[in-house]
Amino acid sequence: MITENPDLLALFTTLKMAGLTTIVLLIIGTPLAWYLAKMQSRFKVVIEAFVALPLVLPPTVLGFYLLIAFSPQYLPGQLWQQTTGQQLAFSFSAIVIGSVLYSLPFVVQPLQKAFEQLGDNLIEAGAMLGAGPIDRFFTIVMPLTKASFITAASLGFAHTVGEFGVILMIGGNIPGETRVLSIALFDHVEAFNYAKAHVLAGSLLLASMVLLSLIYLLNHPEKLKVKKIKGAKK
Amino acid sequence: MTQLTLDINCQMDTFLLSIKQALPLKGITGIYGHSGSGKSTLLRIIAGLNDQAAGQISFNDKKLLDTSSKYFIKAANRQISMVFQDSRLFPHLTVLANLNFAAKRSKGQQLDIDEIIDLTEIKPLLNTPVTKLSGGEQQRVALARAILVEPKLLLLDEPLSALDHASKNCLLSLLVNIEKQLNLPIFYISHSLPELQQVANNLLVLSSGRVQAYGDIHQVIHQLNHFDLTASGQSYQQTSLSLAIKSVDKHHQLVTLALGDNEEIHLPYSNNLIGKLTVSKEVKKIRCFILASDISICLSEPKNSSIVNKLFGKIIDIEQKKCQVLVTVECKRQKFFINISSYSLEKLALKTNLSVYLQFKASAVRSQIN
Numbered sequence: 001m002i003t004e005n006p007d008l009l010a011l012f013t014t015l016k017m018a019g020l021t022t023i024v025l026l027i028i029g030t031p032l033a034w035y036l037a038k039m040q041s042r043f044k045v046v047i048e049a050f051v052a053l054p055l056v057l058p059p060t061v062l063g064f065y066l067l068i069a070f071s072p073q074y075l076p077g078q079l080w081q082q083t084t085g086q087q088l089a090f091s092f093s094a095i096v097i098g099s100v101l102y103s104l105p106f107v108v109q110p111l112q113k114a115f116e117q118l119g120d121n122l123i124e125a126g127a128m129l130g131a132g133p134i135d136r137f138f139t140i141v142m143p144l145t146k147a148s149f150i151t152a153a154s155l156g157f158a159h160t161v162g163e164f165g166v167i168l169m170i171g172g173n174i175p176g177e178t179r180v181l182s183i184a185l186f187d188h189v190e191a192f193n194y195a196k197a198h199v200l201a202g203s204l205l206l207a208s209m210v211l212l213s214l215i216y217l218l219n220h221p222e223k224l225k226v227k228k229i230k231g232a233k234k
Numbered sequence: 235m236t237q238l239t240l241d242i243n244c245q246m247d248t249f250l251l252s253i254k255q256a257l258p259l260k261g262i263t264g265i266y267g268h269s270g271s272g273k274s275t276l277l278r279i280i281a282g283l284n285d286q287a288a289g290q291i292s293f294n295d296k297k298l299l300d301t302s303s304k305y306f307i308k309a310a311n312r313q314i315s316m317v318f319q320d321s322r323l324f325p326h327l328t329v330l331a332n333l334n335f336a337a338k339r340s341k342g343q344q345l346d347i348d349e350i351i352d353l354t355e356i357k358p359l360l361n362t363p364v365t366k367l368s369g370g371e372q373q374r375v376a377l378a379r380a381i382l383v384e385p386k387l388l389l390l391d392e393p394l395s396a397l398d399h400a401s402k403n404c405l406l407s408l409l410v411n412i413e414k415q416l417n418l419p420i421f422y423i424s425h426s427l428p429e430l431q432q433v434a435n436n437l438l439v440l441s442s443g444r445v446q447a448y449g450d451i452h453q454v455i456h457q458l459n460h461f462d463l464t465a466s467g468q469s470y471q472q473t474s475l476s477l478a479i480k481s482v483d484k485h486h487q488l489v490t491l492a493l494g495d496n497e498e499i500h501l502p503y504s505n506n507l508i509g510k511l512t513v514s515k516e517v518k519k520i521r522c523f524i525l526a527s528d529i530s531i532c533l534s535e536p537k538n539s540s541i542v543n544k545l546f547g548k549i550i551d552i553e554q555k556k557c558q559v560l561v562t563v564e565c566k567r568q569k570f571f572i573n574i575s576s577y578s579l580e581k582l583a584l585k586t587n588l589s590v591y592l593q594f595k596a597s598a599v600r601s602q603i604n
Contacts, residue, residue: 121322124283128281128310143326144325
């Protein structure tokens with residue numbers, strides 16, 4: 001049924017891409033953020049700048065370089081083709097890899113900040129109770145930075161859903177593979193199909209608003225409680 | 235005897251921490267020194283939380299650190315536990331969950347968690363969020379948590395410095411009980427000599443990263459009388475005693491301690507006496523100290539005085555620094571230290587081998603910190 005409606009198919013592709021990207025980002029972003037929070041080397045600045053690049057670069061610049069890297073003429077593209085037997089450029093895998101780079105700062109930065117704020121005191125206390133590094137991370141660090149993990153995952157997910165330039169450069173517009181909502185919307189506008197464009201644009205706007213509100217709610221639960229009490233007194 | 239052998243160097247901001255010392259793993263070892271003398275760094279090096287030190291540390295025959303062969307056992311694997319100045323309880327867990335965190339990771343599985351809960355008197359707090367605990371309660375929980383991991387050595391880094399007097403006295407009694415009941419060696423850091431005087435068996439004194447003195451608590455405290463400690467603005471010249479209880483006069487709220495065969499020292503009875511005089515009948519000795527400035531010297535036997543403590547002894551040493559004089563008097567093989575002015579020294583014509591009477595009020599005999 002999904003395949004019959006091109007917009008629903010685009011929605012499905014978008015959710016799949018954003019979901020997978022978020023999972024990959026949490027897996028790579030967490031150790032990277034930990035490393036950045038704890039390291040004191042000079043290289044730290046360089047890595048931090050690299051992580052933050054997608055915040056300032058036009059997505060087309062990132063997309064352009066990725067397109068070249070993913071093409072079968074260059075090493076990353078070649079390696080991919082040798083191991084999987086498929087071309088990397090213009091594939092679903094390509095847009096996931098592109099999204100991971102594109103949304104990296106949105107996951108790494110909140111986590112890094114949370115790890116820095118947590119400090120070493122409780123981690124040392126854990127070590128003094130016989131807990132090793134992995135044990136300490138899952139039983140002390142993660143529960144205490146839970147809100148930042150939720151923020152990081154939500155921002156990473158939301159930012160990936162809103163991606164356009166990178167995907168256009170490296171994914172093209174293949175239904176069921178690389179045709180995501182933002183690109184479907186662009187198609188509708190180009191075809192002067194404003195009714196369909198309105199549905200897509202409106203739902204994206206609403207969904208993003210709801211998601212962001214949830215993130216802020218999670219980050220400031222105490223402020224909302226105070227307001228409620230004040231209201232009750234009146 | 236089991237011992238911790240240290241031979242370490244560690245560069246600090248303004249000096250080199252350099253310690254070569256064997257510390258017996260028995261009873262409570264006090265570590266004393268001014269702020270910035272390297273006490274905390276030493277403890278962190280022993281714990282494995284500071285990996286900047288060079289040298290060797292061995293725990294009995296087991297090596298913990300040997301930088302010549304790049305050997306370093308990580309903090310989590312040393313079976314050494316620590317209680318910090320700030321309790322560092324995990325805020326996302328309840329009191330009971332904090333205790334279970336330690337119990338689950340214990341290598342021994344010998345201790346009964348309920349027994350430790352009773353010992354540290356934290357039963358009513360078990361389901362309380364740790365953020366709702368008072369300072370004293372937090373430290374009792376932190377202590378219970380550190381014990382439950384069943385360490386072979388417990389390190390305490392100024393655990394009482396943030397507490398009020400009542401909580402301090404209560405925790406000090408608790409420490410003595412823990413050491414006795416669990417036979418757990420404890421290294422206790424403090425910049426408060428009265429605290430250490432009450433609980434430590436041995437004392438290590440650090441000054442600018444070096445060992446200034448080490449040995450039996452009373453002896454080291456008496457040694458400190460001769461050092462210039464006025465840098466801190468406070469003189470702790472004192473007589474440190476550990477004496478057997480002879481009798482308790484509840485009517486007059488007075489405890490009498492035996493000094494030798496026939497001399498006595500009286501002190502006020504208090505519910506806060508370290509070692510819980512009221513509860514446990516096992517406590518036969520009381521730790522107390524008398525500040526050198528609280529004792530006076532008489533050439534003839536004082537009579538008809540309200541001052542209850544009167545001892546007869548012989549001057550064995552007189553040390554004069556400007557107008558301040560420190561007189562050492564021996565009585566029943568116990569040394570007493572007395573501060574007098576150079577004016578009194580001349581007026582009484584005091585000299586060594588002269589027999590004198592010492593006088594001090596019962597309230598000058600301190601047996602709790604305040």
